Amino acid sequence: MKKNDNGFLNQVEDKCGHLLGGCFHCMACSSGCPAVEIMDYYPNQIIRMIQFGMKEEVLKSKTIWVCVGCYACVAQCPNRIHIPHMMDALREIALEEGVEPGEPDIWAFHREFLKQVDKRGRVYELEFMMRYKLATGSYFNDVGAGLKMIKHGRLELLPTKVRKLKEIRSMGDYFDGRKR
Amino acid sequence: MVEKDKLPENQIFNKEHSRLYYYPGCSLMSSARELGESLFAMAKLVGSWVEELKDWNCCGSSPAHSVNQDYALLLAGRNLILAERQGIDDLYVTCPSCFVRLRTAENTLRHAPVKNDILEEAIGKRYDGTVRLKFFLEVLTDSRRELFKDAVVNPLKGLKPVLYFGCLLTRPEWITGFDVLPYEAELRSFVDSLGVETKRWGYAKQCCGAHLAVTKPELADTQVDKIRDQAKRSGANCIISFCPLCQVNLELRGSKDTRLPVFYISELIGLACKLKNAGSWLKKHLVDPIPLLEENKLL
Known part of the structure; x- marks a missing residue:
């Protein structure tokens, strides 16, 4: 039988800066969550699993990637448990510890977005969408939507960039560990 | 449009706020260019000159804080440093999501010196905590609201909008600093x-x-359908959005x-005041x- 990690609760609490012990599973968060239908565990279940030390299950879950951070849960939580920050911390831990993301496409979205930021300091939406499609192999999904955006002049054809790119790169080191 | 020479002079040259510095954000340069243009036109209407934060960078948006909190802090933090270097006291942010990211970083940097250390290490300067971040609609202070009302020459009779605040316009209130219900009421009366x-x-706020x-x-299709369906049930014939991403999703997704047409608040300002563009x-x-x-003879 798999051993649970009893230090996991503290690890997550330290990382996100919030205490997760106050949850009494009223499920206000899960009821109001806009993305709950494509989650494999409800947000409050994730909290319980963290309390039980079910580290592997939590870090491999789809739920932590699906959360968009809309703050509906924390706005409704009677105990003000900051679930969006908790999810941020869980994703960060999952990446640090080399856990395969439960939603590879969403990770690809974040990764490609941040590559754009690192490259120019700003996001060039057209290239970002292309790169996301290359990374996920979803070449033909949503082409109509993209063309519509271009047709209506909603995507800029040329990128702009930050002048002091050195500063951007030096910040990027914190993200991808070039320095570490 | 109201001609400037008809306005009392003290209202045009309000020195205190005559120059507004803004943080545009990435989508204002592309998918939401008209949001920017119309907001700036609104600012000019009440007598302000707008100027971009020089050399701004992406605030990190959702991806940065989703995978690395320190990186998110640094990206947003650099903009605060730029504002300090450029002597900006009030920085107006046009996108609700950028606003929440920048305010989150501002808050953290002021209260956690450890995080300021990281910023200093990365770009060589600490954030001193002197920048006030404001959402762009705060340009319309009480006195300017009156000025603005006079500029409405084409009242948009016949438009029955619902206000779509989205997730981040008021939430989370301990970050945005808005007293949610009064603030929403204020927006409603403004609209x-x-x-x-x-x-x-x-x-x-769904x-x-x-x-x-x-x-x-x-998933977005289902969400958008629910939202638009509710809007129709309430008797609305359009939606007002404050966020570039919400506007695109609400028009592009769903069956x-x-x-329903989704207007940026500022577009309606443009129409009501008969602005040039x-x-x-x-x-x-x-x-x-x-x-x-x-149909409503508003053009």
């Missing part, structure tokens, strides 16, 4: 001053799916039979708003 008939509904519209389009913004819509506007 009403454009001559529209605002409908009440319960979906003002998430549009945000970036899941790209990775999980089916055909629930479609207002007509050109309308072409960028993915759901054509022109039939609705023509």
